[in-house]
Amino acid sequence: MGLTERTNRNxxxxxxxxxxxxxxxxxxxxxxxxxxxxxKEQGKFLASRCEDCGVTYLPARVFCERCLGxxxxxxxxxxxxxxxxxxxxxxxxxxxxxxxxxxxxxxDMDGTDCRFVHYLTGVEPGEVKVGMAVKPVLKAKKDRxxxxxxxxxxxxx
Amino acid sequence: MAYQRVAxxxxxxxxxxxxxxxxxxxxxxxxxxxxxxxxGLTMKxxxxxxxxxxxxxxxxxxxxxxxxxxxxxxxxxxxxxHFVGGGTGVFAPIHGWFHVASGMFDTCLVVCSEKMSSCxxxxxxxxxxxxxxxxxxxxxxxxxxxxxxxxxxxxxxxxITKEEIALVSxxxxxxxxxxxxxxxxxxxTVEDVLNSEVLAWPxxxxxxxxxxxxxxxxxLASEHVAKRITDKPVWIDGVGWNLDTAYWATRDxxxxxxxxxxxxxxxxxxxxxxxxxxxxxxxxxxxxDYKELHHMEGLLLADRGKAVEMLLDGKTQRDGDRxxxxxxxxxxxxxxxxxxxxxxxxxxxxxxxxxxxxxxxxGNPRCGLAQAWGDLMQVGTVVVLRR
Ligand SMILES: [Zn+2]
Numbered sequence: 325m326g327l328t329e330r331t332n333r334n335x336x337x338x339x340x341x342x343x344x345x346x347x348x349x350x351x352x353x354x355x356x357x358x359x360x361x362x363x364k365e366q367g368k369f370l371a372s373r374c375e376d377c378g379v380t381y382l383p384a385r386v387f388c389e390r391c392l393g394x395x396x397x398x399x400x401x402x403x404x405x406x407x408x409x410x411x412x413x414x415x416x417x418x419x420x421x422x423x424x425x426x427x428x429x430x431x432d433m434d435g436t437d438c439r440f441v442h443y444l445t446g447v448e449p450g451e452v453k454v455g456m457a458v459k460p461v462l463k464a465k466k467d468r469x470x471x472x473x474x475x476x477x478x479x480x481x
Numbered sequence: 482m483a484y485q486r487v488a489x490x491x492x493x494x495x496x497x498x499x500x501x502x503x504x505x506x507x508x509x510x511x512x513x514x515x516x517x518x519x520x521g522l523t524m525k526x527x528x529x530x531x532x533x534x535x536x537x538x539x540x541x542x543x544x545x546x547x548x549x550x551x552x553x554x555x556x557x558x559x560x561x562x563h564f565v566g567g568g569t570g571v572f573a574p575i576h577g578w579f580h581v582a583s584g585m586f587d588t589c590l591v592v593c594s595e596k597m598s599s600c601x602x603x604x605x606x607x608x609x610x611x612x613x614x615x616x617x618x619x620x621x622x623x624x625x626x627x628x629x630x631x632x633x634x635x636x637x638x639x640x641i642t643k644e645e646i647a648l649v650s651x652x653x654x655x656x657x658x659x660x661x662x663x664x665x666x667x668x669x670t671v672e673d674v675l676n677s678e679v680l681a682w683p684x685x686x687x688x689x690x691x692x693x694x695x696x697x698x699x700x701l702a703s704e705h706v707a708k709r710i711t712d713k714p715v716w717i718d719g720v721g722w723n724l725d726t727a728y729w730a731t732r733d734x735x736x737x738x739x740x741x742x743x744x745x746x747x748x749x750x751x752x753x754x755x756x757x758x759x760x761x762x763x764x765x766x767x768x769x770d771y772k773e774l775h776h777m778e779g780l781l782l783a784d785r786g787k788a789v790e791m792l793l794d795g796k797t798q799r800d801g802d803r804x805x806x807x808x809x810x811x812x813x814x815x816x817x818x819x820x821x822x823x824x825x826x827x828x829x830x831x832x833x834x835x836x837x838x839x840x841x842x843x844g845n846p847r848c849g850l851a852q853a854w855g856d857l858m859q860v861g862t863v864v865v866l867r868r
Contacts (some may be wrong), residue, residue: 335499338502339603342541343541344541344543348614350614350615352615352616356615356616360615370607383616385665388845389726390777394712403808408634408635408734409630409631409633409734410630410633411626411630411633411681411682411683411684412679412681412682413623413625413626413629413680413681413682414678414679414680414681414682415623415625415680415681416621417605417606417609417621417623418602418603418605418606419603419605425682428626428629428630428681429630430630430634430730430734438728438730438731439730439731440730441617441620441622441626441730442620443620449682454633454637455632456539471619472615472617472619472620473619480784
């Protein structure tokens with residue numbers, strides 16, 4: 325009935341099982357490589373800015389999508405922000421129930437024109453408010469691997 | 482602009498079902514054959530073929546355009562696949578329109594086919610890689626996240642409640658009871674929607690459309706040819722499409738500006754100055770109930786935050802002033818992605834011809850619109866039809 329309803333029904337139909345037998349190696353790309361190195365090594369959030377368009381990108385990018393100008397310098401922004409929207413997720417990708425509902429938010433990142441999607445931590449689902457100020461919670465430096473999970477989530481500021 | 486005027490002259494839709502025994506190409510064939518038969522044409526009369534189908538990962542067939550070519554009538558024809566995700570079904574008549582409007586061809590068969598049930602355990606899994614592989618995939622996102630966040634922002638911005646939004650689902654699933662292709666026709670209440678399982682608050686199971694298998698097709702013809710085929714051509718008078726940033730998290734989620742830009746493009750072409758007065762009937766894309774309202778606003782068919790008032794006043798019911806999704810929409814008829822959008826185009830085609838049977842809206846509408854939305858929730862596709 326719903327978008328995530330399981331499909332393993334009507335097994336009286338004749339069918340084959342198959343797969344596309346490949347997997348993938350993704351690179352970070354030039355912009356994200358710089359962003360995640362700074363996050364991992366210095367706990368900093370690197371942004372880049374297109375002066376022509378007046379847009380500040382976070383994470384840093386190497387080009388501006390609006391004018392296709394090159395973005396050649398980066399600078400750190402605080403990593404703090406405000407909740408723009410949130411959801412309370414009850415199901416995993418395979419539709420199995422989560423043991424505890426997880427709060428997920430879009431965070432308007434201070435000093436930028438971008439938002440992060442990430443978990444909210446240290447707050448009960450019923451206490452989340454759109455507009456509330458949040459700060460990033462990073463893993464300890466020794467545990468950071470250079471990925472989005474180096475950020476545990478965002479907590480009330 | 483110098484181009485040929487283009488009409489829809491025939492249409493066909495398969496049943497939309499949970500799992501079809503037919504392959505995607507057999508579904509395409511069924512819809513294509515129905516469309517040809519509906520206007521008395523054969524493949525000999527068709528000069529080119531346009532195919533719309535959504536991600537290859539649903540069917541597990543790489544290069545699905547080639548795979549579906551035979552069922553779509555592509556054999557030894559100028560044949561081309563187009564794809565803008567969920568927006569594909571309404572991009573389909575636009576893509577076909579290019580072929581005929583350009584003067585290159587006088588007829589075009591446009592087919593949309595989707596077989597989502599091949600994908601196991603669920604097509605949700607196929608959506609994983611639409612999220613950025615570095616910044617988003619490690620969080621194990623599902624597509625419903627995006628909708629839940631957008632619905633939350635929309636509700637928050639305008640003070641709209643879940644109870645109000647649920648009325649869209651109630652309306653569309655009920656409308657679908659009169660659609661012969663419908664997968665999920667049902668009479669439900671607002672309470673049923675609110676009491677259905679929470680997937681990601683504020684999205685409950687009955688707020689959303691199902692995964693489906695199905696196909697739809699239309700026949701397009703240039704003005705001089707259309708008039709020989711039918712005395713009831715329905716003209717594609719406006720087309721528009723527009724793409725927003727792929728960084729979905731950064732978009733304005735309360736208002737789909739890309740839909741507005743697509744709509745303005747189509748309105749300008751169709752000479753429509755006041756869409757709220759001139760568009761008498763519409764099929765906005767409704768994979769989730771709030772999206773019907775959200776899209777009505779982007780399409781300028783309601784003021785911002787006010788679509789819900791039209792809903793509460795009964796104006797968007799089939800017998801209301803401004804019927805929205807009289808077909809039953811994706812929520813009621815089903816959502817075989819590309820075929821859904823074309824089903825919506827076909828609904829307006831039938832309504833303008835007075836051939837929608839039990840679904841026929843009163844008032845003999847002359848001008849209607851269909852819209853779809855897709856890619857990473859960033860594309861708006863719009864056609865304006867007139868009789
Ligand atoms: Zn720029």
